[in-house]
Amino acid sequence: MNPNQPFMPVETFRITTVIEQLAREFAAHSGESRRLVAMLVEIIVWRTVNGQPAEQITAFLDAHISPGVRGDFVTWVVSETTRRLGSVPGGGAR
Secondary structure (H helix, E strand, O other): OOOOOOOOOOOHHHHHHHHHHHHHHHHHHHOOOHHHHHHHHHHHHHHHHOOOOHHHHHHHHHHHOOOOOOHHHHHHHHHHHHHHHOEEOOEEOO
8 A cells, every 4th residue: 555645644643743842942942933933844844744855845945935944954854853753654754
């Protein structure tokens, strides 16, 4: 069975919990606006869950949402998402 089929379960509660944790942690340490950080983290986490690598996510953000977004920030979010969620049905750590 293809794990990316649309009828596979999505662990939304776990995913949104990780989004909230990562946004809170980064905003606390960086001094950035939590609301802005949360928006970027949410995009990065959902794209990670859907199997996109950090480089592709960084290119998307740079081109469409946040020009100049730091690749190390994206890599950190992808790494922490994978670590905290492990294997997520429909994507995640691949």
